[in-house]
Amino acid sequence: MKAKDLRAKSPQELGQELESLLRAQFSLRMQHATQQLSNNSEIPKVRKDIARVRTLMTEAARKV
Numbered sequence: 001m002k003a004k005d006l007r008a009k010s011p012q013e014l015g016q017e018l019e020s021l022l023r024a025q026f027s028l029r030m031q032h033a034t035q036q037l038s039n040n041s042e043i044p045k046v047r048k049d050i051a052r053v054r055t056l057m058t059e060a061a062r063k064v
Contacts, residue, residue, distance in 0.1 A: 001049045001052065003055075006053060011057065011060055014056060015057070017053055018050065018053045021046055021050045021053060025046045025047065028042055
């Protein structure tokens with residue numbers, strides 16, 4: 001996910017995106033713990049996406 005794409009979203013959409021990414025991260029952690037995760041590189045990708053969304057939410061909050 002690109003930051004450019006995220007900047008076009010509203011704060012409510014960013015909140016929803018963050019919630020879905022956190023759910024995905026939890027799911028990936030559970031799959032990893034139960035040895036069901038086939039692609040381990042997904043975990044860091046989701047973590048970076050979460051960081052991007054949180055950064056943009058912080059930037060938006062500071063502008064106000």
